[in-house]
Amino acid sequence: MSNRLDVIIFGASGYTGQYVIEEMARKGKQFGFKWGIAGRTVDKLKQVLQQASKFTGIENLDSTIDTITANVTNKQSLVDMCARTKVLINCVGPYRHYGEPVVQACLEARTHYIDISGEPQFLETMQLQYDSQAAERETIIVGSCGFDSLVADLGVETIRQECDQKNLDIAFIESFLSMKHAKTTGGLIHYATWESAVYGFSHAKELKNIRKQLFQQKLPYSKYKIERRPIFKTTLDGKPTWALPFPGSDKSVVQRTQYFNYTQLNKKPIRFQPYIQISSLFAVIQTLFFGSIFSLLTKFKLGIQCLLKYPGLFSGGCVTHEGPTRAECEQASFKMTFVTHTDNKQKLTHELTGPDPGYLGTSKLLIACAVMLLKENDRLPVKGGVLTPGAAFGRTILMDYLEKEGFSMTRK
Template identity: 75%
Template structure:
């Protein structure tokens, strides 16, 4: 394999393939990989490389990157393609139509295989039919290395390992996926994903027979159960939402990981249930309505034809054949909240946060998996076989790699003194404050997605009056600017002075009121921002509604003011805190 390319991307001319190419171009420069792309038409391959060059700013991709013509209808072309590379990333779907010949070609050419499939029938069929061959040929085959279902699978496995180290016995893990996107200008989902879902649901009856063969042993799951309705409203860390069962491949993939852990590693299996977050009951009603129509139409041929011909109509505009714009993708993000229940009735909260999961995120996830195959092959559970993402990469540094690529896995839930700051209109995570307590408090403020540190606050020791140093990163001058928040007690009010960049502000809270205002000291009638403590904070974690009325100062100044106020008014109370 020494003369082979390191990575080859098949399906490069597709919508998702374009994003995967761009991510590969960036990582090839970083790691020194030799790579190439493959598809049906040579001219289109050159075009997507030129587009990738324009987007990434990396020159000469059209001349430096190998291109290979291959077609799923020509098996020999697939074998020849696979023989050129160590790792193949397959982006050609629907996989139930086009995936199996590519897997067969990889086995024949002894090439490692990765895909971004979210189709349970295909994933489970490949494991059932080709696991033994992959072991014999020492070839690693890993499916579902994108949004479906690496996030859920790797998240659950990371929690399992963490709990094992801390002697917690897990009974159940629930995941709650939230997709955060602005008003899309051209839909949120590409047609290829919709097409795979149509055929997947149409053939869902195949799964029962498949699983009887795949799971020969019955897993001894914990008897600990939580009775849930199909649709329910819940509150996690002060954030309320409706939850509906997640229809993707997450449960199927995680279940396969649990079977592997039990039968191969002698680990206790964990019951897993994924959900999708919905912001309101109206959105639930819409989802149920369109879901019912979708399910009904997949049961007969004419209905399927209608779904495939008019995707926008049957998805309320969420699906288009063009896919979302680059701007829409750049502004989108996700967060998956994991709620872990232990056998001794403890509840742990974790969050997996990242950029647009469908395309930008999927490209980072899949290329990250390819890097692990090349760089950390010795940390895989075996030299060959068909694996889930967690089986293959749960013991590699993939999670650390992803945390450097704009993803964050927040462990052990929200600790005391930590805030999550959401945009109230879109429920998108904007910032997160992470604290370290001692005699004083030090906290860093991170912007999301990407987890970039933008500010910090350090409380100075004072027995009576609150006193803290702050620093904020100024993006215009590319430097840190320092300031201070101090406390005073004039005229029966709780008052704080804020100094920042030669500006002096007043933060004032009157007794028996839930409202605190921030004003300019020289124009005390001019309210810059206002925060209000939610009534639910009497019994639940603290929650604030913050309204900023001016852009004279960075928003993070007001966020640090909220942190200072909250800390000073609860020095002896170490509760979980959410900011909004």
């Protein structure tokens, strides 16, 4: 591997890929990494690098960074691409359509793989089908390394380590997500993110069978828990707020980490439930209205076609093909509040805050995982396997690294 590049970003010409490249350019300069980008056409890749130079102030990226032609429909091009790097960052989604060939190519080339998938069906299928092969070939495969679902997974692992030091047994952890957005005339979410969500929900019924095969051992969770209504009002940081179950991949990713910790590391599993904070009852009703329509339409073919054809209509204007502007991303931020309940009925509160979760923050999180694979590989729990972010990086300096990148984890 000595002659390989350190990192290649595949899907570099997409909306999220632009931000990922800019972050890679900064960290490449900081750490002296050799890196490249890959996609279907060299001309587009050169344009993306020129844009990256413009926004990072790092000159001549289009002439100094390697560009590689690769296409998900051409297996050999994927294998050739993966054979040129130590770590492959995959930004091509929806992953249920385009992710598996890239994972297969990484395994063939013995190249570590990370992505930003928030699609539980894809993530768990990859673990079910390729974990043994990845372990045999000493290749690390880690999905969900963006905001979905690194923040929740790393937060839980950080709290676990703190409680272990204090000899506190955790019964369960709840997370409450709040997001701050700039006033916008466009959308808050890019169409590609919406498309992945549509396909993820439409195939959610496949998860039952996948999990039956994947999780054959029942975990001994603590019996102590709090019963919550589906919609409830609570108080966080001294302020009343409404809360709804968070429909993303956080819960499934954290549960996979707990399964790994128990079966591989003999650690007590932690029950986890994520919620999203809603500011008012009116906003709760709005969320339920659009959420119910979304859920219903993902259950049949015509409904899926409508969601994909009219994203603005079915998202209340939140989704556009253009996505939020750079200025809007720069003004956005998130806060995830973790409420930890211990077996002896203590309650601990932590807050994990950071920049725009969708794109700027996700690019920082993703590149941080690549840095851990390159710099902290000896601190990973196994040499190969299909892992969650928490399982892979929970024992590295990832949280310390992120503290220097605009993220903060504090005990309240």
